[in-house]
Amino acid sequence: MTLIDxxxxxxxxxxxxxxxxxxxxxxxxxxEGELVAMMGPSGSGKSTLLSILGAMNPxxxxxxxxxxxxxxxxxxxxxxDFRHEYIGFVFQQLQLIPYLTAVxxxxxxxxxxxxPHREQEAMAFRALGRVGLEDKARRLPNQLSGGEQERVAxxxxxxxxxxxxxxxxxxxxxxTQTGExxxxxxxxxxxxxxxxxxxxxxxxxxxxxxxxxxIRDGRIAP
Numbered sequence: 687m688t689l690i691d692x693x694x695x696x697x698x699x700x701x702x703x704x705x706x707x708x709x710x711x712x713x714x715x716x717x718e719g720e721l722v723a724m725m726g727p728s729g730s731g732k733s734t735l736l737s738i739l740g741a742m743n744p745x746x747x748x749x750x751x752x753x754x755x756x757x758x759x760x761x762x763x764x765x766x767d768f769r770h771e772y773i774g775f776v777f778q779q780l781q782l783i784p785y786l787t788a789v790x791x792x793x794x795x796x797x798x799x800x801x802p803h804r805e806q807e808a809m810a811f812r813a814l815g816r817v818g819l820e821d822k823a824r825r826l827p828n829q830l831s832g833g834e835q836e837r838v839a840x841x842x843x844x845x846x847x848x849x850x851x852x853x854x855x856x857x858x859x860x861x862t863q864t865g866e867x868x869x870x871x872x873x874x875x876x877x878x879x880x881x882x883x884x885x886x887x888x889x890x891x892x893x894x895x896x897x898x899x900x901i902r903d904g905r906i907a908p
Contacts, residue, residue, distance in 0.1 A: 687717060687718045688715050688717055688718070689716055689718040689720075689752065689849070689850065689881050690714070690715065690739065690750075690751070690752055690850075690881075690883075691714075691715050691749075691751040691752075692714040692738075692748065692750050692751075693748055693749050694712075694747060694748035694749065695709055695711070695712040695713075695738060695745045695747070695748030695749070695750060696709050696710055696711055696712070696745060696748060696904075697731070697734050697738065697743070697745050697746050697904075707904055708731045708734040708904055709731045709734055709735060709738075709904045709905075710904040710905050711905070712731075712748070712904075712905070716881065716883065717881075718849070719880075719881055720881055720882075720883075720897060721872065721873065721876040721881075721882045721896045722882070722883045722884070722895060722896065722897045722898070722899060723884055723886050723892050723897070723898045723899070724883065724884070724898075724901060725885075725886060725887065725892070725898055725900050725901070726900055726901035726902055726907075727902065728887075730901045730903065730904070731903075731905075732901045733885055735901065736852055736854055736885050738750060739752075739852060739883065740773055740852050741757045741758075741765045741769050744758050752768075752772060752850065753772065753849070770795070770798065771846070771848065772849060772850055773850050773851075773852060774795075774842075774843030774845075774850070774851045775843055775851075775853075775854075776836075776840055776843045776853035776854065776856050777854055778854040778856075778858060780838075780839045781839075782827045782835060782838060782839065783827075784826065784827055784828060786826070786827075787823065787824050787825060787826055788814060788819060788822055788823050788824070788826075788827070788838045788841075789810045789814060789823040789824065791838055791842055792810040792813055792814060792841045792842045792845050793806055793810045793845070794842060795845055795846050796810070796845060796846065799846075809845055809846075810841075811823060813841040813844050813845040814838070814841045816841065816875070816878075817837040817841045818837065818871075819834060819838060819841065831864075832859060832860055832861075832864060833860060833867055833868060836856060836857075836860065836868050837868070837871065839856075840853075840872075844880070849879075849880065849881060850880070850881045850882075850883070851875065851880055851881070851883070852883050852884070853872070853883070853884035854885045855887065856868055856884055856886070857886065857888060857891060858886075858887070858888075862890070865888065865890075865891070866890075866894075869891055869893075870894065872884065872894065873894050876896075
């Protein structure tokens with residue numbers, strides 16, 4: 687079943703009075719349950735496409751359907767609700783709050799939830815358990831290794847139990863062994879049923895995914 691359907695998506699930015707075309711007529715379908723990598727040189731448009739898919743960056747032209755929902759046919763408020771319900775994000779810079787513990791960082795996406803705090807905390811511990819960090823839930827980020835911090839970021843992305851995870855260079859700042867451990871974690875989550883789309887510059891990461899989409903000059907390369 688198709689989860690993501692992108693048709694005719696282009697994106698043009700205005701840079702110092704000049705038009706810069708980041709994406710040029712992208713057509714792409716991703717099925718439910720896929721683990722997909724998007725690769726391409728710096729400036730190719732892969733991160734722009736990920737942000738458009740994440741309901742954060744309206745395309746200049748084209749449509750983006752996720753689970754049959756036209757993302758940019760929604761109001762700004764409804765798009766925010768959509769992101770909360772459907773998408774978990776793993777950001778390139780992690781964006782962990784340094785003075786919050788691991789479990790407190792994982793709790794952040796639940797801040798607008800109406801669930802009782804005890805239920806929210808149980809969800810956060812469950813998410814940390816899925817990434818193998820339940821025993822380090824009370825540690826601050828600076829008390830964790832780089833790989834463990836990445837796992838906290840993944841736990842934060844899955845705490846809401848969204849069907850789709852988007853990850854931007856999730857192994858970019860990690861050594862080879864730790865990066866492989868994180869990719870195996872994504873494999874495991876994918877086997878549990880999550881659809882995962884990640885941007886990577888590391889060709890080694892393609893060993894862990896089901897499909898690699900190569901982007902060059904704003905287009906999908908053949």
